[in-house]
Structures are given as C-alpha cells and as structure tokens.
Amino acid sequence: MSTQKPIRRVTVPQIAARKGGDPIVSLTSYHAHTAAIVDKYADFILVGDSLGMVMHGMESTVGVPLDLMIMHGKAVVRGTQRALIVVDMPFGTYEESPAVAFRNAARIMKETGCGAVKLEGGKRMAETIHFLTERGIPVMAHTGLTPQSSHVMGGFKTQGRDEDSWPMHEEDAKAVSEAGAFAIVLEGMVEPLAAKITKQIAIPTIGIGASADCDGQILVLEDMLGLNPKPPKFVKVYGDLGNQIENAVKSYADEVKDRSFPSAAQTYT
Numbered sequence: 001m002s003t004q005k006p007i008r009r010v011t012v013p014q015i016a017a018r019k020g021g022d023p024i025v026s027l028t029s030y031h032a033h034t035a036a037i038v039d040k041y042a043d044f045i046l047v048g049d050s051l052g053m054v055m056h057g058m059e060s061t062v063g064v065p066l067d068l069m070i071m072h073g074k075a076v077v078r079g080t081q082r083a084l085i086v087v088d089m090p091f092g093t094y095e096e097s098p099a100v101a102f103r104n105a106a107r108i109m110k111e112t113g114c115g116a117v118k119l120e121g122g123k124r125m126a127e128t129i130h131f132l133t134e135r136g137i138p139v140m141a142h143t144g145l146t147p148q149s150s151h152v153m154g155g156f157k158t159q160g161r162d163e164d165s166w167p168m169h170e171e172d173a174k175a176v177s178e179a180g181a182f183a184i185v186l187e188g189m190v191e192p193l194a195a196k197i198t199k200q201i202a203i204p205t206i207g208i209g210a211s212a213d214c215d216g217q218i219l220v221l222e223d224m225l226g227l228n229p230k231p232p233k234f235v236k237v238y239g240d241l242g243n244q245i246e247n248a249v250k251s252y253a254d255e256v257k258d259r260s261f262p263s264a265a266q267t268y269t
C-alpha cells in the first residue's frame with residue numbers, strides 16, 4: 001500500500017483568485033508524457049483545439065471533432081496530477097444554443113475528467129457562459145484573435161490595430177467576465193489593448209500574443225519547444241526539439257544500416 005497522499009489539483013477558484021497576483025503559468029498539452037512534465041510547472045494545462053493543426057496537420061482548428069478533443073483530454077488528465085486541466089470546446093459544439101453547449105461541455109467533463117472547458121467569443125457567448133457556469137461547468141473565455149472564426153476574419157489577424165475597434169474588444173471581455181467566466185484568454189491583440197482590458201475586468205487575463213501585463217501567459221507547447229518550423233511572431237522558442245528529434249532519428253537510421261543497433265544491451269540472450 002502506498003502511503004503517498006493524493007495530490008489535489010489546482011482549482012478553478014484558485015486560478016480566479018490570482019487576479020493581479022503571481023502570474024499564472026500555462027501551456028497547452030495534448031499528450032500524456034509531455035503533460036506529466038508540464039504538470040510540474042503549470043497552474044493549468046490547456047488541451048487546445050490547436051491540436052488539430054499541431055498533431056493532425058489541419059490548416060485551421062475548424063475541422064477538429066469533439067471526439068478527438070475528448071481522446072486527447074483523457075490522455076492529459078491521465079498523465080497529470082497537479083494542474084487544472086482545461087479542454088477547448090471545438091468549433092460547432094457550443095455556438096448554436098446554451099443547451100447544445102451544455103450537452104457537449106458535460107460530455108467533455110464526464111468523459112475526460114477535466115476541470116473546466118474553454119470556448120471562443122465575447123458578448124455573443126455571454127448567455128451560454130452564464131448557462132454553463134450556473135449548472136456546474138466552469139468556463140474559460142477566449143477573445144481577441146479567435147482562430148475558430150478565421151474564415152470570417154480572413155485568416156489569423158492581430159486584433160486592435162485600429163483603435164476604433166478597442167471598445168468592442170473591451171465590451172467582449174467585460175461581458176464574459178460578468179457572465180461568470182473564471183478567466184479569459186486574450187489572443188493576438190496589440191499590447192496596450194490587452195493591458196487596458198486586464199486593468200478593467202475582474203477575472204484573470206491569460207495572454208498569448210497579448211501583453212506581459214496580463215495575469216498569466218500561455219503558449220502552444222510544441223511552438224516553445226522548437227518543433228514548429230514556422231511559429232507565429234509572439235512565440236518565444238525555448239527549446240530545440242525539432243533538431244534534437246532529427247539528430248536522434250538520423251543516428252538511429254545510421255545504426256540500423258550499419259547493424260550497430262541493436263547491440264548486446266538491447267537483445268535477449
């Protein structure tokens with residue numbers, strides 16, 4: 001029998017209470033073994049729908065199925081014990097009505113064991129965010145550059161370049177905060193707008209391509225590890241995994257060809 005006490009995960013209220021406090025650390029993860037590493041350092045881990053592009057080679061996040069989010073969500077929950085796990089609701093699973101959103105969010109939570117869901121949209125999603133949170137589903141909001149709307153926006157476009165659009169972005173953030181979201185991702189917006197919104201609203205802002213003044217930051221893990229050959233400008237590359245993987249694969253290929261792999265250590269006698 002293990003005497004080790006189970007480690008309790010970071011809770012939604014603990015994240016919400018970090019407004020204006022110690023910066024919230026978060027990364028995406030789609031995979032059990034990498035999530036186990038991220039779990040030691042992140043307050044929450046996002047199973048993002050960017051997995052469609054990163055893991056499955058899709059051109060956008062629009063084609064990501066709910067079942068795929070659930071499969072990767074399960075993998076990350078199994079691989080972790082400490083961080084709060086947040087799973088993205090994919091395009092088409094929440095926009096139609098609060099009732100449809102509830103049905104799909106409840107499925108995500110029951111089947112993965114995650115602690116919260118995230119969905120894209122400001123004012124227009126406020127009613128749905130209220131509906132979910134009133135019924136026991138914590139919601140992280142996501143405004144600014146919302147990749148699921150890339151077909152309407154004409155691509156992945158930085159938001160707030162034109163100061164006339166600032167009031168709209170400020171109202172979006174205020175609306176989701178008042179609707180009950182416990183935190184909000186601000187993606188791809190000019191720095192002063194993200195800083196302004198962070199000061200105005202009561203919930204923590206999590207920046208990606210936004211501002212160092214946000215209450216926390218998030219990046220796509222594979223981007224910051226150096227696996228994405230063409231990362232967006234807002235990514236800081238902390239690792240060199242692309243080259244490390246290539247060198248390892250090349251060594252393996254060489255050793256297979258010259259029969260130095262497997263050697264005695266890797267064979268059953």
Ligand SMILES: Nc1nc(=O)c2c([nH]1)NC[C@@H]1CN(c3ccc(C(=O)N[C@@H](CCC(=O)O)C(=O)O)cc3)CN21
Binds near residue numbers: 049228234
């Ligand atoms: N690997 C990956 N990383 C991400 O951060 C990410 C995804 N995938 N998929 C979903 C969205 C899409 N994201 C993106 C993708 C590209 C740009 C991009 O190319 N931006 C331009 C700026 C364009 C402008 O200024 O309007 C850039 O040069 O960085 C931005 C966000 C962020 N998310």
Ligand SMILES: CC(C)C(=O)C(=O)O
Binds near residue numbers: 028047050218220
């Ligand atoms: C970039 C983050 C915020 C995201 O939504 C994702 O990875 O899908």
Ligand SMILES: [Mg+2]
Binds near residue numbers: 048049061
């Ligand atoms: Mg996403």
